[in-house]
Amino acid sequence: MIDKRVNNIIEAVAGVKSGMTFMFGGFGLSGIPENAIAELSKREINNLTCISNNAGVDDFGLGLLLQRKQIKKMISSYVGENAEFERQMLSGELEVELIPQGTLAERCRAGGAGIPAFFTPAGYGTEVQKEKEVREFNGKKHILEKALTADFSFVKAWKGDTAGNLIYKGTARNFNPLMAMAGKITVAEVEELVPEGQLDPNQIHTPGIFVQRIIQGNAYEKRIENITIRKKE
Amino acid sequence: MALDKNGIAKRIALELQNNTYVNLGIGIPTLVANHVPKGINVEFQSENGVLGMGPFPFKGEEDPDLINAGKQTITTLPGAVLFDSALSFSMIRGNHIQLSVLGAMEVAENGDIANWKIPGKMVKGMGGAMDLVASSENIIVAMTHTNRAGKSKLLKSCTLPITGVSCVKKIVTDLAVIQITEQGFKLLERAPGVSVEEIISATEADIIVSGEIPIMDF
Numbered sequence: 001m002i003d004k005r006v007n008n009i010i011e012a013v014a015g016v017k018s019g020m021t022f023m024f025g026g027f028g029l030s031g032i033p034e035n036a037i038a039e040l041s042k043r044e045i046n047n048l049t050c051i052s053n054n055a056g057v058d059d060f061g062l063g064l065l066l067q068r069k070q071i072k073k074m075i076s077s078y079v080g081e082n083a084e085f086e087r088q089m090l091s092g093e094l095e096v097e098l099i100p101q102g103t104l105a106e107r108c109r110a111g112g113a114g115i116p117a118f119f120t121p122a123g124y125g126t127e128v129q130k131e132k133e134v135r136e137f138n139g140k141k142h143i144l145e146k147a148l149t150a151d152f153s154f155v156k157a158w159k160g161d162t163a164g165n166l167i168y169k170g171t172a173r174n175f176n177p178l179m180a181m182a183g184k185i186t187v188a189e190v191e192e193l194v195p196e197g198q199l200d201p202n203q204i205h206t207p208g209i210f211v212q213r214i215i216q217g218n219a220y221e222k223r224i225e226n227i228t229i230r231k232k233e
Numbered sequence: 234m235a236l237d238k239n240g241i242a243k244r245i246a247l248e249l250q251n252n253t254y255v256n257l258g259i260g261i262p263t264l265v266a267n268h269v270p271k272g273i274n275v276e277f278q279s280e281n282g283v284l285g286m287g288p289f290p291f292k293g294e295e296d297p298d299l300i301n302a303g304k305q306t307i308t309t310l311p312g313a314v315l316f317d318s319a320l321s322f323s324m325i326r327g328n329h330i331q332l333s334v335l336g337a338m339e340v341a342e343n344g345d346i347a348n349w350k351i352p353g354k355m356v357k358g359m360g361g362a363m364d365l366v367a368s369s370e371n372i373i374v375a376m377t378h379t380n381r382a383g384k385s386k387l388l389k390s391c392t393l394p395i396t397g398v399s400c401v402k403k404i405v406t407d408l409a410v411i412q413i414t415e416q417g418f419k420l421l422e423r424a425p426g427v428s429v430e431e432i433i434s435a436t437e438a439d440i441i442v443s444g445e446i447p448i449m450d451f
Contacts, residue, residue, distance in 0.1 A: 027281040027318070028304040044322045053318070060269030080357030081392070082302070089356060090314075093407035101280060102322030102364030110321040121327065121367035124396035127350075128363060158298070162370060170315060177317045205317075222297035230289040 001196045004188075004214045009039045012215045014055045015151060022216040023108065023148075023179040024062060025155040027079070027224050031172030032061050035189045035217040036154040041065055051075040051148060053104060053175055055085045060223055069093070075148070077101035083227065095198050095228035103145050105178055109149035112181020112210065117146045153183025156217070157206065160190035163201050164208030173205065180210045189217040196223060234426040235407040241375050243268040244449050245298035245334055245405050247273050248373060251329040254324075256280065256365060259303040261375040262334040280361040282321050285313025303362065304370055325361065326368045333369035335362060337376045337401075339391045342417035342438045344401040347393035348376065361397055366397030372396075378406035378435050387411065389419060408432050410449065416441060422449045 007011045013036060016022075024042075026032030037056075041064040048071050055076055056063035057224050065071050066084050073095040082158040088094035097207075099107070100122040119142035123129055127149055155176040158169035166188055168176060180186045193216035235279055249255065249269060256278045257263050266277055266288070277286040279301045286301060287308035295306040307317075322375070324330055337380035339347040366372055376387045379385055387404065402420075409432045410422040417439040422436035423432060425448050433440055 013451075028300065030281075030300050030304070052295045070298040078359060078360035079360035086356070090353070096356075098358045100325055100359055100363035100367075101318065101361040105318035105322050120326065124367060126363060126396060127394050128359075168317075170296060171279070171300055172298040173315060173317050174281050175318050178319050206270045224295060224300070224306060225304040226300070226306070228289045228294055228307075229295065232291055 003162050004208060004210070004211055005162050006213045008214055009035050009215060012189070012213050013034065013118045016040065016043065016187065018036035019047045020151040021049040022140045023183055024050060024151040025174065025176030025179050026054070026061070027171065028054055029057065029061050029173035029223050031156050031168065031174050031176055032056070033056040033154040033187070034190050034217070034220055036187055037061060037064055041068060041070070044190065047072045049073040049075065050151060051108070052099060053077050053080045055079045057081050057225065058084050060221070073097065075099065075104070077104050084204065092166055102189040105175060107148040108175065108178040108182045110151040112178065113227045115147055117144055118146055119143065148182060148185045150179070151174045151185065153179045153186040154178045155186060155188050156189055156192045159199060160188055160199050160214050161192065161194050161196045161208070162214070163196045164188060164211030164214050165199055165204045166190065166206035166211065167199060168205050169201055178204045185212045186210055189215050191217060192221060198223055234424065236284055236424045237407070239264055241405050241407060242248045243451050245373055245375055246270060246408065247451055248332070248403070249273050250331065252254050254278055254284070255332045256325065256330050256335070258335040258362070262336060263301070264302060264373070265334055278324060279307070280321050280325065282316050282318060283307070283313060284324070285310045287313070287368060302388065322361065322364050325364050328368050329371060330369060332371045332373065333365045334373050334375055335365065337386065338380070339386050339393050340374055340401050340404055341391045342413070344399040344413045345391050345395050346397050346401050347391040348396045349396050350394045353421065356385040362396050366400040369400070372401050374401050374404045376404070376406055378408040385435055387436045389396055389438045408435060411440070414441070416422070420446055423449055424449055
């Protein structure tokens, strides 16, 4: 097996530069690559294009890069949880491309799967359709959406092995497997890194072929955005 | 008396069909899960990658790796399954979900829906709403009849940027149940204590009223 391990988070993000395009896995704050984001927020890099379903909250997740004005453009589907984001967007400091969530997922998948573009019904007749090719299939209108790729994809999994094979937990899977496929360099951080052979090949979600670097992350905060409980009867 | 949020959710729950897959949006739609009628078996899908979503966890049992589309902590039921976002939207776009319940800021008499943007004021994004409305066979909107300024949210045509074209089938508001027909809005039911005249005056678009309009029964 090819050993994908790097020694530390500094090696994991080696090669990141201003002006690059990054993908970040996660839905809300669930399944985000906390260690990579923390490291990137310390770097003197800016003018970044970031592709992520959400934009974190003010003081966590991608909110950290927004605070330091490292992001030039954000490609997301829902950004409602971040006041600083809304401020930068409405003031025009931040360029934002909002796209339907399913389209975002599929564009990442397509980018990793060698499909340059595809037709989807989502967004037909809306602002999203603007300047896109429309075609009718089976009596229904569809719009042409193009694949997305990134210079770096930062993903987070529950378990991984030294060959870069990944297993996710719960709904923290979300965009991670798709973005893992679409990065020129995919950096995976995991809660538990095990030697090759320790993961059941039947259970692996992301094959190591899509991962260039793997590291065991430190001190996961795993913040919950919206704790909701029910009362015991 | 106009219904409260739970009343709207309770009325929508009567639309649930046995042995179907259902996607609930954020807000009032999420409450529908609390009112599933006895004898009706439905599986709830959440766009972020779970089918077989259960109730909220008990205190101390919250799992940061298990949330719904509203980022609330959840549980899973026996037989639940977890998956990535592309697979989740394959279920949605591929029309494998029988019912989608969404909130809205405006609905037009032709079934157009607007719920993702107020230009210059509020831009939260469409999330999964555009994918949902583009494909779901049955879309029910849960919303208040009028907005905070007292203006009708049921319009001849939407004034806000739309989320989808001619897709809504039914609307349940705090005042009424309304069906979207080829002729426009048709009043099916009224909330307890709400008159047909009140509904007509709270609605900007025309409403077809034919015969006696029954009171919601739940």
